Amino acid sequence: MAVPSLFSRRFFRKPFTLFFYSSFSTTAATSSPPPIHVALTESVGRAVFATRPIGSGDLIHTATPAVCHPSSTRAACYSCLAALPHSQPHTVTFCSQLCRQRSKGYFDVEMKANWVAFDDYCRTHGLKYPLLVKRLACMVISGDASSDTLDILQPANLIPETVLEMEEEFVLLRNAFTKALIADEHIAFLTKQWYINVLARIRINAFRIELAGGLYEDLLASAVASVEAEAAVGNAVYILPSFYNHDCDPNAHIIWINNADAKLKALRDIDEGEELRICYIDASLDHDARRELLLRGFGFQCNCSRCLHGD
Ligand SMILES: [Zn+2]
Numbered sequence: 286m287a288v289p290s291l292f293s294r295r296f297f298r299k300p301f302t303l304f305f306y307s308s309f310s311t312t313a314a315t316s317s318p319p320p321i322h323v324a325l326t327e328s329v330g331r332a333v334f335a336t337r338p339i340g341s342g343d344l345i346h347t348a349t350p351a352v353c354h355p356s357s358t359r360a361a362c363y364s365c366l367a368a369l370p371h372s373q374p375h376t377v378t379f380c381s382q383l384c385r386q387r388s389k390g391y392f393d394v395e396m397k398a399n400w401v402a403f404d405d406y407c408r409t410h411g412l413k414y415p416l417l418v419k420r421l422a423c424m425v426i427s428g429d430a431s432s433d434t435l436d437i438l439q440p441a442n443l444i445p446e447t448v449l450e451m452e453e454e455f456v457l458l459r460n461a462f463t464k465a466l467i468a469d470e471h472i473a474f475l476t477k478q479w480y481i482n483v484l485a486r487i488r489i490n491a492f493r494i495e496l497a498g499g500l501y502e503d504l505l506a507s508a509v510a511s512v513e514a515e516a517a518v519g520n521a522v523y524i525l526p527s528f529y530n531h532d533c534d535p536n537a538h539i540i541w542i543n544n545a546d547a548k549l550k551a552l553r554d555i556d557e558g559e560e561l562r563i564c565y566i567d568a569s570l571d572h573d574a575r576r577e578l579l580l581r582g583f584g585f586q587c588n589c590s591r592c593l594h595g596d
């Protein structure tokens with residue numbers, strides 16, 4: 286599904302007309318469906334609305350990642366990103382037999398190939414998102430995901446220089462699979478265009494995951510860790526949470542307790558029919574800093590009431 290403009294989905298303007306209704310599957314935290322619906326508004330903005338009043342602090346829904354990958358500086362479960370304080374970064378570890386089991390398909394594919402060149406390239410260039418593309422490619426090859434998994438998400442507008450940089454990563458990724466003698470029909474989807482399309486979506490939809498919960502030793506370790514150390518356990522892309530628009534004074538937020546399963550929670554009482562919005566950036570930043578970050582990182586100018594009041 287192509288979304289024509291970067292501005293259209295991410296920012297939603299009233300008045301609106303609902304002409305598209307859809308529900309998306311979420312993790313079955315409760316047996317009842319989540320109290321939300323996703324609507325495409327006349328202004329082409331996709332947005333999430335409450336279908337009933339939601340109380341402050343309530344869990345709206347949870348969501349499992351469409352794709353996730355641990356960061357290279359924190360030891361985390363290779364599957365669910367749970368922090369593993371007794372393991373070393375860079376080593377592939379699973380938090381449980383269940384995680385090992387459910388990763389078996391894509392992990393077996395990944396283990397067939399030599400990733401030294403690709404991983405080195407990402408490390409030296411400080412790139413983390415290509416690791417998500419690599420994971421998704423392995424999931425497609427193993428049959429754990431469809432190659433169009435992320436197509437529903439809005440892509441970033443890419444400048445030609447960025448596309449050129451991506452070509453090198455693509456060649457390294459594709460080579461790793463071809464050298465591993467993975468059959469051509471299994472990697473037919475892996476074209477340069479596919480790589481660029483996926484990365485364009487990851488760039489503006491990936492969440493950097495910092496766990497709120499975790500083990501005591503881990504909290505202690507992070508307290509004494511140097512400030513340069515990456516606090517995030519990894520990055521993940523979700524479908525439904527990506528449909529939430531931004532607000533600098535949001536009524537909902539997304540948190541992670543023990544792993545990459547996202548929890549969407551209400552920050553205040555929400556009325557039936559009210560749009561649910563989260564803040565994509567640090568809401569404590571001042572007006573100019575927010576404006577700069579949102580424009581550079583997400584390609585839109587924020588017109589939330591806080592920004593309109595110059596707050
Ligand atoms: Zn795990």
Ligand SMILES: [Zn+2]
Pocket residue numbers: 532533534587588589590591592593
């Ligand atoms: Zn704003």
